Amino acid sequence: MTRVIGLISGTSVDGIDAALVNISGTDFDLQVEFVAGATYPYQSHLRERILAVCAGQAISMAELAELDDAIAIAFAQAAQNIQVDHQPATLIGSHGQTVYHRPAGVGDRENTSPHHPTTPSPHHRLGYTLQLGRGAVIAQLTGITTVSNFRVADIAAGGQGAPLVSPVDAALFSHPQEARCIQNIGGIGNLTYLPPRQNTQPDNWLEKIRGWDTGPGNSLLDLAVQYLTNGTKTYDENGSWAASGTPCHALVEHWLEQEYFHLPPPKSTGRELFGVDYLQECIKDSEPYQLSAADLLATLTELTAVSIVHNYRSFLPKLPERVFLCGGGSRNLYLKNRLQQLLEPVPVLTTDEVGLSADFKEAIAFAVLAYWRQLGFPGNLPTVTGASKRVLLGEINFSQ
Ligand SMILES: Nc1ncnc2c1ncn2[C@@H]1O[C@H](COP(=O)(O)OP(=O)(O)OP(=O)(O)O)[C@@H](O)[C@H]1O
Ligand SMILES: CC(=O)N[C@H]1[C@@H]2OC[C@@H](O2)[C@@H](O)[C@@H]1O[C@H](C)C(=O)O
Structure with missing residues (x-):
């Protein structure tokens, strides 16, 4: 040991x-x-x-x-x-x-x-x-x-x-019969797709594991909260501010056209893309819709949720049987709820529920x-x- x-x-x-x-x-x-x-x-x-x-x-x-x-x-x-x-x-x-x-x-x-x-x-x-x-x-x-x-x-x-x-996720979270996704929602989101581990040769199983960065996690949300509160707050605790707004789906659809979301894996990203300049463009795009602060946050949260699910539906061999969230975004209840609704009937849990701290x-x-x-x-x-x-x-x- x-x-x-x-x-x-x-x-x-x-x-x-x-x-x-x-x-x-x-x-x-x-x-x-x-x-x-x-x-x-x-x-x-x-x-x-x-x-x-x-x-x-x-x-x-x-x-x-x-x-x-x-x-x-x-x-x-x-x-x-x-x-x-x-x-x-x-x-x-x-x-x-x-x-x-x-x-x-x-x-x-x-x-x-x-x-x-x-x-x-x-x-x-x-x-x-x-x-x-x-x-x-x-x-x-x-x-x-x-x-x-x-x-x-x-x-x-x-x-x-x-x-x-991803290989660590494979060691810690794979299941003999169940295909699983481990979805980290940090500043950036990333996923590991784990096919069932039983009845496969080890090498074959390893080759079927997938993982990549899905796009923004909390980075745009945190920047928006700081912008909207003049720096007095750094994040939307539990997602309650976003939950009080309504997402603008037309904007989310427009933002989803962004090249990164359509790039096939392997792919990775960072604050160089989903950072301050990106948020400024989002705010500019939102002006014609006259969104409230809560609506803007709900719309940015929706982008995180929809982009994750878009990545799953576009690039995974099949949807997993269960999704386990980790990272600070797993504490954003509004975001977790939206992921659950978008992935229905796939259960969305946190890694705490299989004994490993999501934080x-x-x-x-x-x-x-x-x-x-x-x-x-x-x-x-x-x-x-x-x-x-x-x-x-x-x-x-x-x-x-
Ligand atoms: N209770 C909460 N409610 C809503 N959001 C939360 C909560 N707790 C943490 N977060 C979010 O999680 C973020 C931190 O997450 P985490 O520490 O997983 O990110 P990171 O490890 O820095 O990023 P990455 O995984 O991209 O490297 C915070 O900035 C905040 O946006
Ligand atoms: C360059 C860099 O630090 N990338 C991070 C970032 O944060 C989340 C996502 O983008 C992720 O893929 C990666 O970190 C985790 C820890 C990783 O390498 O698995």
């Missing part, structure tokens, strides 16, 4: 999720016991800086170095805090903070509308992704071996570098990826990321 800490701050940039877990087993046959989980909010000046950089603000190399280390220090602190009152961990898997993600095969977005941003490149080019919070500093500050920089090897092998959680699933996943890296087990799935082969994910930073 290995005691591992998983750390991630996702595209919502709300804080560092830390999970302390006990892991045993090998390959896809793992036992993971959740010991503790906590979210450590970023200090507001650090959060604002990260969001500005994610939104494309120019940054000098000196400032980048400072930001990288400020994030690493905050991550190391989170790792220290999660161990208080517990037996110490011997391994950390740290995702870090994504500040830039350019998916493989996507052309330059400059001078294009955020609603039609991707100019296909004449030649497939490798993706590029940057997660700050260098693992060597975390290893040094905590005294614990730290695996970090998980996405780059998959990208170098021609993959999207995301989603990486800490991503942090747990990076603990598992670090464990796999230490075992020398390749952590990516080419059917999900589009990489040319399975590769070891993450760089090991030994504590010295």
Whole structure:
């Protein structure tokens, strides 16, 4: 048994999720016991800086170095805090903070509308992704071996570098008879489709697993709430503001024409697309409809729900028998309800209902990826990321 800490701050940039877990087993046959989980909010000046950089603000190399280390220090602190009152961990898997993600095969977005941003490149080019919070500093500050920089090897092998959680979902959530979808709703949404695991050769089963980023999760909702409240609120708690409005279906249909939703997987995205500029275009599009604030939020929430279901109906081999939500968006009851209505009769549950915290699933996943890296087990799935082969994910930073 290995005691591992998983750390991630996702595209919502709300804080560092830390999970302390006990892991045993090998390959896809793992036992993971959740010991503790906590979210450590970023200090507001650090959060604002990260969001500005994610939104494309120019940054000098000196400032980048400072930001990288400020994030690493905050991550190391989170790792220290999660161990208080517990037996110490011997391994950390740290995702870090994504500040830039350019998916493989996507052309330059400059001078294009955020609603039609991707100019296909004449030649497939490798993706590029940057997660700050260098693992060597975390290893040094905590005294614990730290695996970090998980996405780059998959990208170098021609993959999207995301989603990486799909093989972990496969290890933790597959069912012998049932096809399942695990739907994360963070800043961005992503899914893992798991065919039934029984009566299939292991290799055959692996090849049938699918996963990709479905589009916006909470990113546009959070930005809209901040815009509508002049920054006094950061999200629509439980979706109750959106629930008091009425979605404008004509707008949702128009927004659904956006290229990303029709792009076949493998595909990944980020705040570079579904960020501030995108919201501004949405607001501009909504002006002729004279929507109230609640209507605008209901319409943006509807876009998240409808785009997820559109992805399922367009690109899955068949609809799953059950869907399990995770990520902060699983707490948005209005969004969950709309997903349930749109997917009827497929039940929409949360991963809590199969014994794994919906709030800490991503942090747990990076603990598992670090464990796999230490075992020398390749952590990516080419059917999900589009990489040319399975590769070891993450760089090991030994504590010295
Ligand atoms: N009670 C709640 N009601 C509504 N929304 C919520 C609630 N709790 C969290 N959220 C939403 O979830 C978001 C955070 O989700 P999460 O931490 O899963 O995202 P992330 O991990 O940063 O993103 P990603 O998975 O894209 O990397 C918040 O910004 C908020 O929009
Ligand atoms: C580049 C990056 O950080 N991508 C995230 C983001 O947040 C959700 C979605 O987009 C997801 O695919 C990915 O993270 C998860 C943890 C993943 O790789 O599985």
